[in-house]
Amino acid sequence: MNTSLPLTVGLSPQRLQLQWPDGTVDLPAAALRAACRCGPCRARALRNEAAVETPVELAGAEPVGQYALQLIFSDGHDRGVYPWALLRELCAAAGPAPRPAAILASSNGSAVLIG
Numbered sequence: 573m574n575t576s577l578p579l580t581v582g583l584s585p586q587r588l589q590l591q592w593p594d595g596t597v598d599l600p601a602a603a604l605r606a607a608c609r610c611g612p613c614r615a616r617a618l619r620n621e622a623a624v625e626t627p628v629e630l631a632g633a634e635p636v637g638q639y640a641l642q643l644i645f646s647d648g649h650d651r652g653v654y655p656w657a658l659l660r661e662l663c664a665a666a667g668p669a670p671r672p673a674a675i676l677a678s679s680n681g682s683a684v685l686i687g
């Protein structure tokens with residue numbers, strides 16, 4: 573398992589941008605919400621229910637020790653803890669960001685830097 577940390581983490585309401593040593597990837601808020609692995613979200617997934625019916629935005633992010641990022645969503649959901657390994661997998665599936673660093677440059681929200 574690759575447990576390397578991203579170099580930077582950028583946050584905007586629409587997406588999380590992770591800069592890895594080998595590239596930068598944007599993860600849309602909705603995709604992150606759908607990938608939440610907390611108990612209630614897993615239960616919903618098992619019932620084949622959508623995690624959210626309405627568009628959701630990112631409201632915040634907090635590092636959890638050295639192993640994960642906790643994401644806070646605009647719908648009030650703040651139980652989602654995303655291990656870096658999971659985010660790495662999501663990034664691998666998403667592919668490289670079309671416009672690296674655009675978010676950090678234009679974001680009206682906060683940006684967190686880790687490491």
Ligand SMILES: [Zn+2]
Pocket residue numbers: 608609610611612613614649651652
């Ligand atoms: Zn959840």
